[in-house]
Amino acid sequence: MAITAPSTQAWREVMALFDRWADADEGTRAAELKRIEAEHPTLYPRLMAMIEADRAAEARDFLAEAAQVPAAEPEAASHWTGTRLGAWALREPVGSGGMGQVWLATRSDGLYAGRAAVKLLHATRMDAQAQARFAREGEFLARLTHPHIAQLLDAGLTADGTRYLVLEYVPGVRIDHWCDARKLGIEARLKLFMQVCEAVAFAHSHLVVHRDLKPANILVTDEGHAKLLDFGVAKLLAGDDDAELTELTRAAPAGLTPEYAAPEQIEGQPITTATDVYALGVVLFGLLSGARPYANTSRGVAALARAIVEEPPRSLTQALRESPDASASRGATLASLQQAVRGDLETIVAKALKKAPEERYATVQELRDDLQRHLDHQPVSAQVDTFGYRARKFAQRNRVQVAALAGVMLSLVLGITATAWQWRSAVHEADRTKAVIKVLTHIFTDLSPEESGKAQVPVVELLRKGWSQAKQELQSDPALRGEVARPLGLMLQSSGDMANALEALTISRQHLVDSGQTSTPQYLQVMQSLAYMKSRIGQTEEAKVLLAELIDVAQRTGRSSTVEAVNAQIELGEILRREGKLADAQQQLAKAATLAARHLGAAHPSHIHALQEQAVALRELGRWPEARQALASAVQSVASAKPVHGLLARYDLAMFELDLGQYREAVKQLLPLIDELRKYYGEGDTYTIYSLASLAIGHFHGGEHGKAAVALDDALQRAIRSSEPDVxxxxxxxxxxxxxxxxxxFLAEPLLRANLAHFESGDGASRPFAERNRMLLAECELRRGRATAARALLDVTLKHQHEIYGPRHADLWPTLMLKAIAIDAEQGAAVASPSYDAACAMALALLPEGHPDRRKVQVMRDQAHWRSQATPQHRAALLASLRAYGEVLAQRPDAQTFSVLSKELLEQGPTARLSPSPLLALMAY
Structure with missing residues (x-):
């Protein structure tokens, strides 16, 4: 039976109960245990196990003959070389400090290859209870799994009483040296520092305080990912009273660095999460200025300690003025650096460095959020909140939007004024103009933070209010309302508000019909936008009617070469593709691409869009070489177009490599592309988020799970903050x-259920996403040994997928393969073999040559045949498919474990009932 690891909350509760028992007098402990058993019956067994471990440790008295860790000199440390600590063998010392030595270690048990950093900690005498606490905290800290924390893998005691910690080995450079070597600017340094904040905040949420944050404990990998080292080591070493911290004024004790110590550490006061906030403030001060908060630090530890407790820290601008060399390592002039840190950043750092813990940021997350607000040109919480400050921030972060809104509204005023000349009554003209000005006044009044009640007013919110105001104020003049509806509707559509955009453009279309303007460019523009929106919200038939009318009007009026007419042809092709009519869709999109190239030019966005959509249709048809050619043509077409179109074409090419299973090539293309997407579109844009998620997929299928976790965490954090639907x-x-x-x-199921509920409540376009999540829920059931429940979910998924796609689609073969595994688990390989054959046939028909999954599905099919009938021919076929798949996986870091799975599959007999586990493990490659 599988044993489920206790949750973090359970561990916290058990440890609290252990402390409650340990703090009781010897004579009252038995009574205390009875009370605990009555109050917490479910936690009581775990508590007793911990108490037994504590008593066993006391009986053994491991540290009765504690020995000192040797000094850092190679000669003195040489006797440790080759020493085995559990599964790890020490190879060579790579560093030392007041707490002991750090050794490079390699895995020595033969299960798999790996490296780790082992810290040999100076041994001090600990009683048995302290030993038990050390082991208990080591196990707890090992659960701190975060992309930016070097994970604690193991902790223990050597035979001579030396404590050791086995940590994830991080090949990297300390954060300040890494930034200086690359001459990173202020923004890049802040983003890297925010990774550190995320790691510290994560640990704080698990009740662990670092207490020795400094640049030497923060390494950065070649890929630019920060890794925090020694998390919790200070907590492991310190006693409950932290008495050793009061020795700072004489010398720096183990686990404490004077330059980064908070005032409460100097004075021996209680350590809280605010202590880490202070140390992060010092680190940030150094990253931004190249200096420390206190200028006179060369007079010794005692003088530094007095400065930390008594003197105010320098400002960032003052530190830069006194360290003029800092500008060279930041790729900027001294004046521009001082300008960059003046204001918000100085205030943020000053708040983190407050003497009193309660005056600092309450949490590290608050510090990180203020830095994010600064980067987003939003008001930071550390600043005094004034109207002028908030208004200035609004203007900074909305330069483009406000300018665009002002331009459109200006053109609206001019357009209405021009139209008004046609009216015979000057009074009527004045009244109409006044009505429009009143609408605009309400919109721009809402830009004021005083009116809106918040510093940031999204443009889409202003447009919504503008449309609502226009409907109300212009109700008595339908013609004028129809005029206003078109520009507002188009802007609402661009801002993503489909509901209000549909209403506005529907009114605009009716106005154009009533006024006899159905042959104008404005009518074609409104028709195209309406058709696009109806298509996106699942009203496909209505969209097709609008598109057909648009194309007919364009042909009758000689406007077939306009952007709107060409885009209508492209939209029809997209609809056909989504309906599963792939051959018709490909022909329609090829026709649209030809029209766009002929009438608009090869570099026009519509031509590039047509080629990209054509590539999607060809890919779904399994015509991969033609799809690649279409994308290559799109990339070639953007050579003379705007940079943005080139970025999107390159993005599509990277996605194409991902779909081909060329994961290394996709990663190679995505890494530089992501930086450009961030620069052009912004950190929170959908393209940026999806490119990061795609990078995670590439890393994951390349066997680089650590890198995949970092990229996916980055994408997920941005997606959570995104206002775009479904992201x-x-x-x-x-x-x-x-x-x-x-x-x-445990992690996957709640995400899948939430996703399924979301997509099932959406429109027709959400159905494919709903079925993908239902399929993964079935896989979750299979992994938990619930084959019958899994099969029921898969039957529903297949029914819906056939309704959406018809008999052929790339989403079908994974569902079919999972169903085969479920039947296998219920009834055996012989019954499941036809299902394996169907899934394999579907995959081979749709996957391109060279895709790794072609080899995977052949292994799945051949293992079922071998287990159904163990003939030499079937064994040879399975052996060949395993060998071929192994060659595909040879470049992956985790390729060695595939041989174990291969052996297990080969050893199955003709009547063997195989658990789904090894087959599902194969699906992970």
Missing amino acids: RQIVQTIAARHALRRDDC
Whole structure:
């Protein structure tokens, strides 16, 4: 029976109960245990196990003959070389400090290859209870799994009483040196520092305080990912009273660095999460200025300690003025650096460095959020909140939107004024103009933070209010309302508000019909926008009617070469593709691409869009070479177009490599592309988020799970903050899939259920996403041994997928394969073999040559044949498919474990009933 690890909350509660028992007098402990058993019956067995471990440790008295760890010199440390500590063998010392030595270690038990950093800690005498606490905290800290924390893998005692910690080995450079070597600017340094904040905040949420944050404990990998080291080591070493911290004024004790110590550490006061906030403030001060908060630090530890407790820290601008060399390592002039840190950043750092813990940021997350607000040009919480400050921030972060809104509204005023000349009554003209000005006044009044009640007013919110105001104020003049509806409707559509945009453009269309303007460019523009929106919300038939009318009007009026007419042809092709009419869709899109190139030019966005959509249709048809050619043509077409179109074409090419199973090539293309997407579109844009999620997929299928976790966490954090519909759920689907491949149903299931509920409540376009999540829920059931429940879910999924796609689609073969595994688990390989054959045939028909999954499905099919009938021919076929798949996986870091799975599959007999576990493990590759 599988044993489920207790939750973090349970561990906290058990440890609290252990402390309650340990603090009781010897004579009252038995009574205390009875009370605990009555109050917490479910936690009582775990508590007793911990108490037994504590008593066993006391009986053994491991540290009775504690020995000192040797000094850092190679000669003195040489006797440790080759020493085995559990599964790890020490190879060579790589560093030392007041707490002991750090050794490079390699895995020595033969299960798999790996490296780790082992800290040999100076041994001090500990009683038996302290030993038990050390082991208990080591186990707890090992559960701190975060992309930016070097994980604690093991902790223990050597035979001579030396304590050791086995940590994830991080090949990297300390954060300040890494930034200086690359001459990173202020913004890049802040983003890297925010990764550190996320790691510290995560640990704080698990009740662990670092207490020795400094640049030397923060390494950055070549890929630019921060890794925090020694998390919790200070907590492991310190006693409950932290008495040793009061020795700072004489010398720096183990586990404490004077330059980064908070005032409460100097004075021996209680340590809280605010202590880490202070240390992070010092680290940030150094990253931004290249200096420390206190200028006179060369007079010794005692003088530094007095400065930390008594003197105010320098400002960032003062530190830069006194360290003029800092500008060279930041790729900027001294004046521009001082300008960059003046104001918000100085205030943020000053708040983190407050002497009194309660005056600092209450949490590290608050510090990180203020830095994010600064980068987003939003008001920071550390600043005094004034109207002028908030208004200035609004203007900074909305330069483009406000300018665009002002331009459109200005053109609206001019357009209405021009139209008004046609009216015979000057009074009527004045009244109409006044009505429009009143609408605009209300819109721009809402830009004021005083009116809106918040510093940031999204443009879409202003447009919604503008449309609402226009409907109300212009109700008595339908013609004028129809005029206003078109520009507002188009802007609402661009801002993503489909409901209000549909209403406005429907009114605009009716106005154009009533006024006899159905042959104008404005009518074609409104028709195209209406058709696009109706298509996106699932009103496909209405969209097709509008598109047909648009094309007919364009032909009758000689406007077939206009952007609107060409885009209508492209939209029809997209609709056909979504309906599963792939051959018709490909022909329609090829025709649209030809029209766009002929009338608009090869570099026009419509031509590039047509080629990209054509590539999607060809890919779904399984015509991969033609799809690649269409994308290549799109990339070639953007050579003379705007940079944005080139970015999107390159993005599509990277996605194409991902679909081909060329994961290394996709990663190679995505890494530089992501930086450009961030620069052009912004950190929170959908393209940026999806490119990060795609990078995670590439890393994951390349066997680089650590890198995949970092990229996916980045994408998920951005997706959570995104206002775009479905973005969060789509990224969560990827996160759930990766969790399942790691056999973590506990993490995956709630994500999948939330996603399924979201997509099932959406329109027709959401149905494919709903079925992907239902399929993954079935996989979760399979992994938990519930084959019958899994099969029921898969039957529903297949029914819906056939309704959506018809008999052929790339989404079908994974569902068919999972169903085969479910039948296998219920009835055996012989019954399941036809299902394996069907899934394999579907995959081979749709996957391109060279895709790794072609080899995977052949292994799945051949293992079922071998287990159904163990003939030499079937064994040879399975052996050949395993060998071929092994060659595909040879470049992956985790390729060695595939041989274990291969052996297990080969050993199955003709009547063997195989658990789904090894087959699902194969699906993870």
